[in-house]
Amino acid sequence: MQEFEDIKSLWHNHTVEVKISSGEMLQQVKKEVNSIRTKSLFNIIGMGLSFVAIACLWLFFDFNSWTTHAGITILITAIAVYTFILYRGHRLITETDFTANPHDFLTGLRVYQVSRYNLYNRLFWIYMIALCVGSALFFFEVLSYFSFWKQALVVVLSFGWLIFxxxxxxxxxxxxxxxxxxxxxxxxxxxxxxxxEQTHQP
Incomplete structure (x- = not known):
């Protein structure tokens, strides 16, 4: 029994330090970095397609009310500004080669972290307010051609989706x-x- 206690004591007092080389660590994060870059790029592409789709409303429909044109203008402006912000953040994680300059990439990653925080907080709510105002002005004329229940359905689905x-x-x-x-x-x-550590080693 004493031997068991001695072995148990030695086990608790013994620590093994596992070191992973910088090369192995870079391999581990390579997929994660590429995933963030790809997701960021898809977000930009998605916003760009939304911009084109809404702008095309001017080409295929003849609107009579100024509120409709004002609504579309607000929507595409908000989308354009938000897309530019996304693109600027995307550059922070694509300009530096993380395999060659991990320290520089780390600096950019920290700036990217702050930019994403701002994007999902104050800037996001400004963007959402612009979308709500733009949509309301756009629907002012468009919904007048629908029955009451269709109007209610479009309004509930549209603003319900924004809230969600x-x-x-x-x-x-x-x-x-x-x-x-x-x-x-x-x-x-x-x-x-x-x-x-490797640089300071003789």
Missing amino acids: CSTIVRNIVIKKEKERIALLIEKFERISAQFK
């Missing part, structure tokens, strides 16, 4: 992206630290 995206979907995306970026930053901090 701005609450449940937004919270899920923020949580996942926050954890993902924080984990990447932690890994790149370890990579940078290992590079420094």
Whole structure:
């Protein structure tokens, strides 16, 4: 019994440090970085397609009310500005080669983290307000051609979707992206630290 206690004590007091090389660490995060870049690119493409789709309303429909034109203008302006912000954030994680310059990429990743935080908070609500105002002005003329129940259905579905995206979907995306970026930053901090250790070694 005493031998068992001695072995147990030795086990608890013994720590094994597992070190992962910077090369192996870069391989681990390569897929994660590429995934973030791809997702960011798809977001930009999606916003660009939305811009084109709404702008095409002017080409295929003849609107009579100024409110409709004002609504479309607000919508495409909001989408264009938001797309530009997404593109600027995308450049932060694509301009630097993370395999060659992990420290520089880490700096860009931290700036990207702050930009995403701003994007999902103050800027997001400005964007949502613009969408609501633009949609309301657009529907002012368009819905006049529909019956009451169709008007109600379009309004409920449209603004219900905006509310759903701005609450449940937004919270899920923020949580996942926050954890993902924080984990990447932690890994790149370890990579940078290992590079420094290797540089100072004789």
